[in-house]
Structures are given as structure tokens and as C-alpha cells.
Amino acid sequence: MKIAVLGFGTVGAGIHEMLQKAEGLEPGPVWVRRGKADEAWKTDDFDRILADPSIDAVAEAIGGTDPAYGLAKRTLESGRHFVTANKMLVAEYGLELQKIADRSGAAFLFSAACGGGVPLLHNLALARRGDEIVSVKGILNGTTNYMLDRMQTEGLGYEEALKQAQALGYAEADPSADVSGLDALRKIRLASAVAFGILPDGCLHEGIENVSAEDIRFYQSKGLVLRLIAKAARTEEGVSAHVEPVLFARNAAEAAVSLNNNLAVYEGRFCGRIGLSGQGAGRYPTASAVIRDLESILSGARRMLPEKTVRAAADNGSEKYRCYLRLTEAFAGLFPGAERLEQSTADGSLRLLTKPLPADRMHAAAAEIRKKGGCISFAALEE
Numbered sequence: 001m002k003i004a005v006l007g008f009g010t011v012g013a014g015i016h017e018m019l020q021k022a023e024g025l026e027p028g029p030v031w032v033r034r035g036k037a038d039e040a041w042k043t044d045d046f047d048r049i050l051a052d053p054s055i056d057a058v059a060e061a062i063g064g065t066d067p068a069y070g071l072a073k074r075t076l077e078s079g080r081h082f083v084t085a086n087k088m089l090v091a092e093y094g095l096e097l098q099k100i101a102d103r104s105g106a107a108f109l110f111s112a113a114c115g116g117g118v119p120l121l122h123n124l125a126l127a128r129r130g131d132e133i134v135s136v137k138g139i140l141n142g143t144t145n146y147m148l149d150r151m152q153t154e155g156l157g158y159e160e161a162l163k164q165a166q167a168l169g170y171a172e173a174d175p176s177a178d179v180s181g182l183d184a185l186r187k188i189r190l191a192s193a194v195a196f197g198i199l200p201d202g203c204l205h206e207g208i209e210n211v212s213a214e215d216i217r218f219y220q221s222k223g224l225v226l227r228l229i230a231k232a233a234r235t236e237e238g239v240s241a242h243v244e245p246v247l248f249a250r251n252a253a254e255a256a257v258s259l260n261n262n263l264a265v266y267e268g269r270f271c272g273r274i275g276l277s278g279q280g281a282g283r284y285p286t287a288s289a290v291i292r293d294l295e296s297i298l299s300g301a302r303r304m305l306p307e308k309t310v311r312a313a314a315d316n317g318s319e320k321y322r323c324y325l326r327l328t329e330a331f332a333g334l335f336p337g338a339e340r341l342e343q344s345t346a347d348g349s350l351r352l353l354t355k356p357l358p359a360d361r362m363h364a365a366a367a368e369i370r371k372k373g374g375c376i377s378f379a380a381l382e383e
């Protein structure tokens with residue numbers, strides 16, 4: 001099977017290199033920006049790829065939705081297989097692309113778009129066939145895990161931890177998608193689509209931007225370790241999907257995930273809890289997931305999304321958790337029955353431990369407090 005690669009950045013260059021040695025796969029041209037085709041094996045003309053009958057598949061590593069969406073559509077319409085590492089593309093257009101693939105008989109796989117080298121989507125697509133997946137959750141963003149790990153082991157503040165993550169190339173110059181939890185949310189939406197056949201909309205995300213060094217010291221004094229967790233689970237109404245900081249006991253598996261590693265855990269009704277951990281990003285881990293998808297096509301795989309996958313609003317009103325809060329005292333009344341833990345932290349705010357409350361109420365309260373000029377940092381307690 002001959003493969004054209006779109007994009008020659010971190011991931012695209014890794015795919016191109018790994019294709020030289022992959023069994024049953026043959027490297028085709030690499031598509032680059034206009035005027036940048038400075039080698040015989042590069043091209044800036046996508047029509048040339050579509051006109052070449054020897055090319056069977058396209059692996060996309062451009063990122064974003066434009067021009068990736070148009071190129072994906074044309075690839076699948078031509079009957080060629082399409083494999084991508086692009087979570088934005090799949091979250092936005094995945095269902096539409098799947099329909100085109102169904103019509104043309106081509107494969108549409110995107111294992112690398114969630115978890116990099118950690119084969120979460122690949123396993124979910126296999127596991128759901130003989131089992132009913134109940135929940136999927138984990139540490140799906142290596143940048144924020146690295147930052148939280150440094151804050152907890154070295155006592156760094158948020159800004160210092162971010163600078164270190166940027167210096168090591170883990171965080172982008174604009175780190176907002178990582179630190180706000182949006183990147184992890186995009187990934188858990190894809191995991192939900194593969195596991196449950198529901199691509200949830202209107203999901204909630206709280207990142208780590210409001211976590212201070214003092215918060216970390218407070219949690220450590222309680223024997224707790226903070227991680228940024230993305231979770232999707234079946235509910236009576238559909239699926240829940242949210243991202244927030246979560247506190248774990250020191251002996252929990254999540255607490256042991258160091259540096260920029262990922263941990264994904266899914267639970268099946270019959271198989272129980274299965275954990276997968278490893279590098280969630282980087283050239284070779286991500287390229288290896290793309291190669292795995294291409295090898296799966298050779299063995300007959302054609303799709304990761306269940307048939308009849310739909311988009312639906314997330315149901316974040318049923319699952320409840322207690323939360324540790326640091327907030328402007330004037331807003332304490334929003335959490336009736338909460339236990340008062342500590343007055344006057346460095347910024348003159350209050351610490352509370354809430355009664356169990358649904359994720360949508362917690363996120364809505366935080367949004368209301370911030371809108372009214374107050375401050376809040378919250379972390380759910382894993383119990």
C-alpha cells in the first residue's frame with residue numbers, strides 16, 4: 001500500500017521516516033506548502049496525488065481544519081484511505097468524513113488524534129465490539145501533566161512550570177489550548193465518539209491556569225496529588241464529558257504518572273478497568289500510531305467510529321463529586337453545606353470542601369464567580 005503524507009512538520013516527518021521501513025507500506029510523495037517542494041519526493045500539487053493511481057492512502061499531519069478538511073474530503077471521495085493525527089479535524093468534520101468513507105468504501109482512521117502513541121482509540125474500537133464501554137478517562141495532555149508534576153515535586157509556581165514546559169518544547173508559544181483543558185476535551189470527545197457512538201457537544205473544561213503553588217501545598221498537606229483529568233461516561237441521558245483538575249490519593253495510579261506521560265483508563269461492563277500509559281505526543285510516538293492505523297487497513301480495518309455515531313449535547317448533570325475550592329469569600333453562599341477549611345490564604349480567600357455536586361453545577365458556579373469579578377480555583381476529589 002503506497003501512502004502520500006500531508007505536512008512535513010513534527011509528525012509528518014516522523015511518518016515519512018517510519019514508512020521507509022514499515023512492512024507492507026510504501027512511502028509516496030509528501031505534500032508541502034506551495035514553493036516548498038525542494039526534493040523529488042515532495043510535491044506542492046495535491047492534484048498530482050489524486051491523479052496517481054499507485055497511491056492507495058493519504059496520511060494527514062497538517063493540523064487545523066483548513067486545508068485539511070478539503071483534502072480529506074477529496075481523498076475519501078476518490079476512494080483512497082485517509083488516516084489522520086488531527087483531533088480538530090475529526091472533532092469538527094469526523095462524522096461527515098465517515099459518511100463519505102462509507103460511500104466510497106475507503107478507510108477513515110484517526111488513532112493518533114487522541115493519546116499520541118497510547119493506543120486508546122485503537123483499543124476502544126476493538127473493545128466495544130464484544131463489550132459495553134462504561135467510561136473512559138485519563139491524563140490526556142502531557143504538557144499540563146508535566147507542569148503539575150513540576151509544581152508538586154519541585155514546588156514551582158504556575159508561570160515557572162509553564163516556562164520549563166515551553167523550554168522543553170512540550171508547550172507551544174501559545175499554550176492556551178493545553179492549560180485551559182481544551183486540548184484534553186477535544187481528545188475525550190473523540191474517545192466518547194469511538195467508545196459510545198456519541199460525539200458530545202457543550203462539554204465542560206476547567207484547566208490548570210488557576211492552580212497556585214499554595215493550592216498544591218495545601219493539597220499535599222492532605223496527602224492528595226493533583227492531575228488534569230478528562231472523562232466521558234455513559235449516563236441515563238446519554239454521555240457526560242468534562243475536563244477538570246482532580247485530586248487523587250498518593251497511591252492511585254494517576255498520582256504516579258510523571259512528567260509529560262499520559263494515562264488512559266477505560267472500563268467495560270465485562271472486561272473491567274483497563275489502563276494504558278505512555279507518551280501522548282512527540283514525533284515518533286504519534287507517527288507510530290499513524291503507522292499502526294495504516295497496518296490495520298492492511299488487515300481489513302475500515303473505521304473507528306461506530307455505525308450511526310451521532311452528535312448530542314453532553315449530560316453533565318448526573319455525576320456528582322465533592323470539590324476542594326479556594327474562592328473569594330463573598331461567593332461561599334453558592335455552596336450550601338460546604339465545610340470551611342481555612343480562612344485567609346495568601347490572596348485573602350477561603351478554602352471549602354463542598355458537598356457532592358454535579359459537574360455542570362460546579363462549572364457553572366465557577367463561571368458565575370469569575371464573571372462577577374471573584375476568583376476561584378477548584379479540584380474534584382476522586383473517592
Ligand SMILES: NC(=O)c1ccc[n+]([C@@H]2O[C@H](COP(=O)([O-])OP(=O)(O)OC[C@H]3O[C@@H](n4cnc5c(N)ncnc54)[C@H](OP(=O)(O)O)[C@@H]3O)[C@@H](O)[C@H]2O)c1
Nearest residue numbers: 007008009010011012032033061062063085086281282286
Ligand atoms: N506534535 C505532536 O506531538 C502531536 C501529537 C498528536 C497529534 N498531533 C497532531 O498532528 C498534526 C500535526 O502536528 P505537528 O506537531 O506535526 O505540526 P507541525 O510541526 O506544525 O507541522 C505541520 C505541517 O503542516 C504544514 N502545513 C500547515 N499548514 C499548511 C498549509 N496551509 N498548507 C500546506 N502545509 C501546511 C506545515 O508546513 P510549514 O512548516 O510550511 O508551516 C508543517 O509541515 C496536528 O493535527 C496535531 O494536533 C501532533
